[in-house]
Amino acid sequence: MxxxxxxxxxxxxxxxxxxxxxxxxxxxxxxxxxxxxxxxxxxxxxxxxxxxxxxxxxxxxxxxxxxxxxxxxxxxxxxxxxxxxxxxxxxxxxxxxxxxxxxxxxxxxxxxxxxxxxxxxxxxxxxxxxxxxxxxxxxxxxxxxxxxxxxxxxxxxxxxxxxxxxxxxxVKNEKVQESMTGKNAGFDFGLITFCTSSDEEKIESPLFFKRQQKALKHAHRKVSSKQKGSNQRKKAHLVVARLHRKVFRQRRAFHFEQARLLISRYDALFFEDLNLNAMKKRYGRKINDLGFHSFLQIVKNYAEQRGKIVHLIDRFEPTSKTCSSCGHAIKDLDLKVRSWCCEVCCTEHDRDINAAKNIFRVGTSTLRLGDVRPNKLAIAV
Ligand SMILES: [Zn+2]
Structure with a gap:
């Protein structure tokens, strides 16, 4: 390792x-x-x-x-x-x-x-x-x-x-002993809440870049007011660089903290394999500010050290549009709709929690960790 x-x-x-x-x-x-x-x-x-x-x-x-x-x-x-x-x-x-x-x-x-x-x-x-x-x-x-x-x-x-x-x-492959909890969960990344678990827990993202945006704007303005090639301009550049470094460090600390918590709580974790390049094109800098990719990397590393499982489910799985309690799939779901009601079983769904539950279901069935089919389907069978 x-x-x-x-x-x-x-x-x-x-x-x-x-x-x-x-x-x-x-x-x-x-x-x-x-x-x-x-x-x-x-x-x-x-x-x-x-x-x-x-x-x-x-x-x-x-x-x-x-x-x-x-x-x-x-x-x-x-x-x-x-x-x-x-x-x-x-x-x-x-x-x-x-x-x-x-x-x-x-x-x-x-x-x-x-x-x-x-x-x-x-x-x-x-x-x-x-x-x-x-x-x-x-x-x-x-x-x-x-x-x-x-x-x-x-x-x-x-x-x-x-x-x-x-x-x-x-380093020789030294596994850190971590007690198994017997709990598994699926997680859905989102733009409004950073991460939602299938246990209905939500982690909010502090959006560190957004917090510093005002300061950054000010610093950038200082740079452009200085003469090109001057020492003052170099100094102004340093202020911008320092702010960026601060944001990067804050975000990384947040990621490590959350990853550590998740790994200590669950044995198997399921995430969606996101197409970040396409998301970046559509939603811009917010995707960078959340830093999903680096977060996943940290979770994977922790999991490897502690003998836990991280599994990514297929990105084309319709996790948001499927009802997690009966398996009914609706055709269209606008991004603005945060909660919806299933036509078949009349369950009220929170968009993110529903997606997390579906990710959990797909993940456990692919890894064969247990049968978590939708309730009503199970009854019908
Ligand atoms: Zn339903």
């Missing part, structure tokens, strides 16, 4: 050197990408990884590119791997003919390029919150002990210029 530990590096003048290394990495990336793009234009295919890496070793011997050597050979090779991965994904998507538009990796300006990765060589960890990268020593706050074997170290910077160390470790 893989686990990543992230530590923040203390701010120091020395960090400039790391920023410089990231800039070098960006120039290598753009150089190799230009080669790939050229190759693609002529042959409609891409340069295989080993040839790209071989070419890279030749290039760095030239006077013109000798500054690339500051980065270390493994980090350089890893950049070639990144491009290779991007192109592989691009060709895979082309082959599968996805519904959304696919494009090959793009050029990245140095300020948008964020990280480089070291494998075994190029760094050394010391006992006292200290690390040597290249020839320089840096200090960071080691808030946790690193468990498992360190595979790679990625040095990453965020848009505020803070640098983070991300240790990717291979």
């Amino acid at each position: 893989k686990r990543t530990y992230v530590f923040k590096l203390y701010r120091s003048k020395k960090n400039k050197k790391l920023h410089r290394l990231i800039e070098i990495a960006s120039s290598v990336y753009n150089h190799l990408l230009a080669l790939q793009k050229c190759f693609y234009r002529f042959y409609k295919s891409y340069i295989p990884l080993y040839r790209l890496q071989k070419h890279l070793t030749k290039l760095k011997q030239f006077q013109r590119f000798c500054h690339w050597n500051q980065l270390g050979s493994q980090a350089l090779q890893e950049i070639a791997e990144r491009i290779d991965k991007g192109y592989k994904r691009f060709f895979d998507a082309l082959r599968k003919k996805r519904e959304w538009k696919v494009c090959p990796p793009r050029f990245k300006p140095a300020r948008k390029y964020k990280s480089f990765t070291l494998k075994q060589a190029g760094y050394k960890l010391f006992e006292d919150h200290c690390i040597r990268i290249g020839k320089e020593k840096y200090k960071f706050f080691k808030s946790r002990t690193i468990q498992g074997e360190i595979k790679t170290l990625t040095i990453k910077r965020d848009s505020l210029g803070d640098i983070y160390l991300c240790f990717s470790c291979e």
